[in-house]
């Protein structure tokens with residue numbers, strides 16, 4: 001099906017609005033423009049679509065309130081700015097949405113919330129309930145409690161994980177550029193806008209310099225990765241300028257207004273989506289060529305016989321990366337044995353596990369149900 005047709009039929013849309021845009025390049029929250037986006041979201045709701053809003057801006061708004069002239073680098077100052085700014089942010093949204101008779105809800109998430117299976121399922125159920133009740137959930141990272149270990153750091157990733165969580169059809173990422181260019185338009189005047197790309201195209205990274213604007217955090221790189229993550233649940237992603245007239249309504253009708261990043265494979269099962277969203281790993285397993293092939297081509301579990309080395313400080317149940325002998329990540333999964341046990345099992349067959357460890361554990365190092373191919 002053509003992208004226009006597919007997007008126009010979308011029932012569930014996630015809209016992510018970035019810091020650079022929300023704060024009008026550091027001048028405090030752009031209240032008037034927020035009003036325009038809210039009116040467009042209200043229009044989508046009137047068309048019967050469900051919308052989740054992922055909004056940045058708490059740190060930038062808090063910075064202004066607290067009189068910081070640049071984004072703090074210390075975690076405690078970032079946390080303080082976020083706590084102050086989030087109040088203002090949700091206040092502005094709530095008053096705009098109220099004018100359209102729409103109810104909003106604040107959802108603050110951390111990476112830990114989504115990597116813990118029980119909390120992930122709770123977050124999913126709350127979001128779905130709110131959508132069924134006609135509420136517009138407004139999601140941000142819970143910056144006040146995060147430390148580097150457990151933060152997403154950029155809201156593009158959070159937007160994609162929310163798209164996975166609610167199985168959205170479309171993720172719209174609004175930023176301060178017209179879309180994805182073949183090189184950074186801040187640095188190159190001749191950069192060309194790309195209207196359509198495949199989310200999995202591995203040439204995209206090279207086009208996106210990691211450099212973000214003064215207020216944003218991830219630049220285009222995190223937006224491309226977000227599109228790939230969203231593609232796992234079948235969502236089309238649009239990166240577009242939040243300053244274009246009626247951008248949200250036009251985007252949701254499938255208009256080519258920026259860059260569409262299309263999924264090129266089918267929707268993954270819900271449990272695999274949760275695994276794919278597990279972004280922090282505790283170690284890695286080095287696979288031989290036979291194991292790489294078995295995982296990629298045959299979708300098998302990972303057995304110790306195909307593992308040559310193990311690194312890190314993982315315990316049973318932790319997320320580990322499966323890499324090939326050149327260090328390229330092939331898959332990620334939840335491991336059944338600690339690093340100390342894994343090192344004893346390297347290259348050994350499953351039937352030997354009991355004799356080596358002194359107890360009978362699972363025959364696989366990583367079961368295929370707990371494994372996602374990257």
Ligand SMILES: Nc1ncnc2c1ncn2[C@@H]1O[C@H](COP(=O)(O)OP(=O)(O)O)[C@@H](O)[C@H]1O
Nearest residue numbers: 018019020175181183209212213216217218219
């Ligand atoms: N190839 C590219 N195309 C467009 N923008 C790019 C590219 N490479 C890097 N960028 C930068 O990414 C920035 C947007 O990311 P960011 O500042 O994190 O915004 P946001 O707060 O909206 O997430 C742009 O202002 C631009 O300087």
Ligand SMILES: N[C@@H](CCC(=O)OP(=O)(O)O)C(=O)O
Nearest residue numbers: 018019056057058059155217
């Ligand atoms: N959670 C942070 C947003 C982090 C951030 O700047 O993200 P992004 O808009 O993706 O560049 C905040 O509300 O300030």
